[in-house]
Structures are given as structure tokens and as C-alpha cells.
Amino acid sequence: MDATALYKFPSGLYVVCADDGEKAAGCVINTGLQLTSEPLQVQVVVNKGNFTEGAIARAGHFALSVLDERADMELIARFGFQSSADVDKFEGIECGRTELGDPHPIQAVCAVISCRVVKTLDVGTHTLFVGEVADAEVLSDETPLTYAYYHAVLKGKTPPKASSFVPGAEEPAGEDAPAAAAAGGLHHFRCTLCGYVYETEDEELPDDFTCPLCGVGKDLFEKID
Ligand SMILES: Cc1cc2nc3c(=O)[nH]c(=O)nc-3n(C[C@H](O)[C@H](O)[C@H](O)COP(=O)(O)O)c2cc1C
Numbered sequence: 001m002d003a004t005a006l007y008k009f010p011s012g013l014y015v016v017c018a019d020d021g022e023k024a025a026g027c028v029i030n031t032g033l034q035l036t037s038e039p040l041q042v043q044v045v046v047n048k049g050n051f052t053e054g055a056i057a058r059a060g061h062f063a064l065s066v067l068d069e070r071a072d073m074e075l076i077a078r079f080g081f082q083s084s085a086d087v088d089k090f091e092g093i094e095c096g097r098t099e100l101g102d103p104h105p106i107q108a109v110c111a112v113i114s115c116r117v118v119k120t121l122d123v124g125t126h127t128l129f130v131g132e133v134a135d136a137e138v139l140s141d142e143t144p145l146t147y148a149y150y151h152a153v154l155k156g157k158t159p160p161k162a163s164s165f166v167p168g169a170e171e172p173a174g175e176d177a178p179a180a181a182a183a184g185g186l187h188h189f190r191c192t193l194c195g196y197v198y199e200t201e202d203e204e205l206p207d208d209f210t211c212p213l214c215g216v217g218k219d220l221f222e223k224i225d
Pocket of ligand 1: 013027046048050051053079081082084126150156157158159164
């Protein structure tokens with residue numbers, strides 16, 4: 001079986017957020033999908049190990065933000081490579097709040113859909129939430145961000161808690177280090193978790209080096225030239 005076949009599934013990238021009254025949480029997902037028109041329903045599938053999964057379950061509602069192509073790895077790393085259990089993901093960025101009370105980022109978001117949870121399905125590692133749309137708003141006409149664009153242009157990686165993570169199926173790392181810089185004696189190290197590329201004149205990373213985007217240590221960096 002070639003599990004990388006599943007990488008051919010086209011999907012968008014979203015940030016799903018919920019505030020249960022105690023704490024606001026949110027994470028990147030690629031599992032947003034419209035289910036029906038009447039009633040207007042969407043789904044999100046969230047890993048049970050993600051703090052956001054519990055927040056949606058407790059709140060009974062969520063805000064689904066559709067990311068657009070203005071999104072950068074900093075925004076993806078903020079919501080997709082750290083946990084709301086440890087940090088306030090909404091601090092320091094422009095945010096809105098739906099009438100149901102869920103926060104959502106505004107930067108690089110082309111639409112926000114506010115939902116009440118009407119069904120929950122346990123699908124093993126993840127929970128599938130069906131949300132009935134209570135409100136929806138278009139924020140911009142920018143092109144929605146696809147998973148393909150995320151891989152090809154942002155050089156992003158798929159973390160283990162993403163629904164689309166396929167154990168053992170390594171994604172292509174990409175060959176994007178600038179040739180001119182390489183010719184000038186610079187070296188590039190890529191974070192295998194979030195895809196961030198660090199450029200340095202040194203042959204090796206210092207032992208205490210950590211990824212400025214997702215925070216992992218030097219061990220998870222690969223030298224690409
Ligand atoms: C590109 C990308 C796609 C992701 N897709 C999903 C997904 O569909 N479902 C999910 O539960 N987590 C997904 N994740 C992982 C979560 O965003 C990540 O585990 C996050 O740190 C959880 O944060 P939380 O603990 O605050 O909920 C994805 C992450 C990235 C970067």
C-alpha cells in the first residue's frame with residue numbers, strides 16, 4: 001500500500017476555536033467540510049489529544065476560520081504546533097469573537113463560520129463534531145489556503161495529531177534552499193516538524209538551538225545543504 005496516496009486528497013486549512021468559559025483554545029485543522037445545505041451543517045475532526053477537542057466538547061460550539069494564502073508559517077505554527085494548554089494563542093494577534101462567544105484570528109482569514117455542535121462522533125484518535133451554522137461572515141476575497149499550497153509554497157509539514165498524518169509515509173522535504181546563498185557558503189537547516197528553514201554560515205546548529213516557530217530542539221532539524 002502506498003499511504004502517500006492519501007496526500008492527494010485536496011483539502012483546505014482552517015483554524016477551529018472554542019471558548020468554554022474557562023479558557024479559549026484553537027488549532028489548525030484540515031478537516032473542515034460542508035456536510036449539508038438544509039440545515040446548513042459543517043464538520044471538523046479534532047484529535048482527542050488536542051486541547052481544542054475538549055474545549056469544543058465543553059463549549060458546545062466553535063468558530064471555524066478559513067485560512068487564505070496570506071497565511072505564513074508563523075500563524076500556522078502559533079495554532080498548529082503548540083498547545084492552548086501551554087500558551088494563550090490569541091495574545092498579540094488581532095482577533096474577533098462570534099456571537100456564540102468563540103474567538104477567531106482575523107489575519108489571513110477569508111471567512112468565519114460560527115457553529116453549534118449538534119452531533120459528535122467518536123472516530124478513534126479523533127472526534128468528529130457536526131456543527132449547525134449559526135452565523136457566517138466573509139472577511140476577504142483572498143484565495144483560500146489549500147493543503148497543497150501549504151506543502152508546496154510554505155514548505156509546511158504534517159504534525160502527528162493531524163487527521164492526515166500517515167505514520168511511516170515521509171512527506172517530500174522539498175528542495176528549496178536558494179542556490180545563490182548555498183554558493184556563498186551559507187547552510188540551511190529545516191525543521192522536520194513545521195518546515196521552518198534556518199540559514200547560517202555555521203556547519204552545525206548550536207546545541208541549545210530551538211525552532212523559532214514551533215519550539216522543537218536541534219535534534220529535529222535536518223541539514224539540507
Ligand atoms: C497543517 C496542519 C494540519 C492539521 N490538521 C489537524 C486536524 O485535521 N485535526 C487535528 O486534530 N489536528 C490537526 N493539526 C494539529 C493541531 O493543529 C495541533 O496538534 C495543535 O498544536 C493542537 O493545539 P491545541 O492543543 O491548542 O488544541 C494540524 C496541524 C497542522 C500544522
